Amino acid sequence: MHLRTLLLTLFLLLPGLVAANGPLTIAAASDLRFALDDIIEEYEREHPDDAVRVTYGSSGRMTTQIMNGAPYDVFFSADIAYPQKLRAEGHAVTEPEVYAIGRIVLWSNRMDASEMTLEDLLRDDIRRVAIASPTHAPYGVRAMEALKSVGIWEDLQPKIVNGDNIAQTARMIQAGGAEIGIIALSLAEFPDLAEHPHHLIDDALHEPLTQGFIITRRGEDNATAHRFADYMNGDTARDIMRRYGFVMPGEELPDDATR
Structure with missing residues (x-):
């Protein structure tokens, strides 16, 4: 009887354990398509046990998807207003954080x-x-x-x-x-x-393209989500973002020019 109870308990806990340690799923604004791909490649090289999956699309549509239960752990938006909305309505477990200014x-x-x-x-x-x-x-x-x-x-x-x-x-x-x-x-x-x-x-x-990200309610217990969020603030990720023309938080916008 005790064995059956133990097995039932493990069975009930297993989905939560899988969610906490499974692949990281990211929803990202499509302006990140190339920069974030490069960042993920470097991240997975440094963290070979972590698997990252990313879906790109429009920030507004992805916000609606997350509000409707889409299985994303982290959301990178091209407008911080969308993560702010998710946070305000209880769909995020972290405060929206600026990761870049777009042009x-x-x-x-x-x-x-x-x-x-x-x-x-x-x-x-x-x-x-x-x-x-x-x-x-x-x-x-x-x-x-x-x-x-x-x-x-x-x-x-x-x-x-x-x-x-x-x-x-x-x-x-x-x-x-x-x-x-x-x-x-x-x-x-x-x-x-x-x-x-x-x-x-x-x-x-135009108004600034202040871009922000949050960890969603689904990603709260996913350790990879928190590691990746920290990684985005590191030198490797920031250097890649600059290479693609993003301005980092706290840095001045470059002079407008023809290129």
């Missing part, structure tokens, strides 16, 4: 974006301009704000096409769905895209 750029693989301004998007030879959806993608919101700041948002409406997230927006331009668009600097710095020059958009034209 937006004009980018094209068909024309020299480095020689262009936002106002040039109204030119007759440009038929489609891609931005991420302002409905749920922070980079789309910042693109919209910049276009409104220079007074061309309304006139540009017939040309605008939306990607679901910023990575999809970049792919849309690459595939010819738009001649040019506004994408994340972190994507424009990836080697495949960096061979085409971009124009860094003045950050005074």
Whole structure:
């Protein structure tokens, strides 16, 4: 009888033990697609017993998924407002922490974006301009704000096409769905895209892309989640983030320039 009770207790505890020690699942804004992949590679090399799985998408959609019980342990958002919302509504066990400031750029693989301004998007030879959806993608919101700041948002409406997230927006331009668009600097710095020059958009034209992360309620007892969160504050992760154009918390934004 005692043996049966012990086995039943172990059976009931096992799901919790597996969750606490299983693979780390991350939901991440798509502007991190290349930088975070590099960080995870270094992290797993230094922590060979830890397995990390990441899903990329729009911050707004992932916030909704987490609120509906999606199995993510850590959430990296392109707008800290989303982690703040999750924390306020009881879906996070840590306070939202800033991990980077993002930037937006004009980018094209068909024309020299480095020689262009936002106002040039109204030119007759440009038929489609891609931005991420302002409905749920922070980079789309910042693109919209910049276009409104220079007074061309309304006139540009017939040309605008939306990607679901910023990575999809970049792919849309690459595939010819738009001649040019506004994408994340972190994507424009990836080697495949960096061979085409971009124009860094003045950050005074839009609200800051203050990016933040939290450990979700699901990740509370996952030791790997806490180790990875600490790792993001270390030199290796920060150096990789800088390489992709992110500004680290407490550091000054670089001068706006054409690259």
